Amino acid sequence: MKQAVQVTILGQQYMVKSAAPPEEIRKVADFVNDRLEEVAKASKTVDSLNAAVLALLNVSGSYLRLSEQSPTDQQIEERIRHLLVRLEQACPEPAADGTKKNSQEDIGHDLPSGLRKTDLCSEI
Template identity: 45%
Template structure:
């Protein structure tokens, strides 16, 4: 199997506040893994597809075809992208906070704009 799709169990009880986790079987670089997650099969498949695309991109740029090298380089690329997005989100949050503070000055304490 080259992706998600097999749901082999659930943990958690509806109505208890515990997350409902499923086990998904995925294959990456020929190795099969069992993932326990709250994600839907579609979400797991999206992650697996992203990983496959990322691995293919890195392996296409590298002359070395060692699986571990490709996996580590892919991990470094993904981590770098994640950290960049995280930093961008933090900047956006700070900007939003500033804008909300400015907006608060024009709205009375009741939270509704007066006419």
């Protein structure tokens, strides 16, 4: 259900209707107000439209840089799949005769210091 929340940005009051919690709306409004004030002080501009455009450019640039640096869901899933394959290779399931299937002695040589292969392969 949408709620109306009153916020003040650059001395102007706005009524914002949103399904988001009022605290979140106020937090966003405070962020926007802070960015606008930073731009206004730095550029000595009094025109609120120019300040808004410059602040939007600054925030958009920051957002785009962060989104390019952050891994995508697909990249994260691929990394998890890769780690699962390595874990399965390092901890093969026992064969019916009790021996280890696909045993590879060299797996685990690049484990972090203090971590042993047996620490990873203990039964749950």
